[in-house]
Amino acid sequence: MEKYKTKYTVKLICKALKFPRSIYYKALVSVPSKRQLEADKFKAEIKKIWTDSKARYGAPKIHMVLISQGKSISLKRVQRYMIDMGLRSIVIKKFRYHSERITTEQKKNILSRDFNTAGINQKWCTDITYIHTVREGWTYLASVMDLHSKKIIGYAYDTSMTAELAMPAVKNACLNVKVTEGIILHSDLGTQYTSRIF
Structure with missing residues (x-):
């Protein structure tokens, strides 16, 4: 009975306002529910x-941020919303060091953990850092640092980690030094630094 009363009321309203009942029902259907409004709000957040994380955050980290903001939402719900929006975190594989099984020649540790200096160009240290890029994959940065100024005074960048990468970094460090004799160059004795060419 209530159903028929409602329909009759809608009919009278539509007649009074002079528009078809189909428009009324269409508008009624398009009104988002409370759950839909909540979902849209969470999706925006x-x-x-x-976006703020530059696409680095996945569902677990985003979930942690939302919880820290006092929001009540489950991890599964965050995952579901991210799938709906086509959002994925940028996954970078951890660098796996491949041992070359080459016995490195042991050198005397001249520095002996004494990093103190009285001036520049007395003690340098050199090493290679791994940098992941989207286009090239793993790339390598060889750098030389002056232990007194703590500044990078030479570097070289390449897609392969060889002695040919380590050498230009040291050569670049020597460009602005008149006398290199007596400077201690400290390295981790990797194969690049113990090779004959280096």
């Missing part, structure tokens, strides 16, 4: 956190 998730996308903002994901």
Whole structure:
């Protein structure tokens, strides 16, 4: 009975306002529910956190951020919303060091953990850092640092980690030094630094 009363009321309203009942029902259907409004709000917040992290954050980290903001949402719900929006974190594989099984020649540790200096160009240290890029994959940065100024005074960058990468870094460090004799160059005795060419 109530159903028929409602239909009759809708009919009278539409007649009074002079528009078809189909428009009324269409508008009624398109009104988002409370759950839909809540979902849309969470999706907007998730996308903002994901964008602010430069697409680095996945569902677990985004979930942690939302919880820290006092939001009540489950990890599974965050995952579901991210799938709906097509959001994925940028996954970078951890660098795996491959041993070349070459016995390195042991050198005397002249520095002997004494990093103190009285001036520049007395003690340098050199090493190779791994940098992941989207286009090239793993790339390598060889650098030389002056232990007195703590400044990088020479570097070289390449896609392979060889002595040919380590050498230009040291050569670049020597460009602005008149006398290199007496400077201690400390390294981790990797194969690049114990090779004959280096």
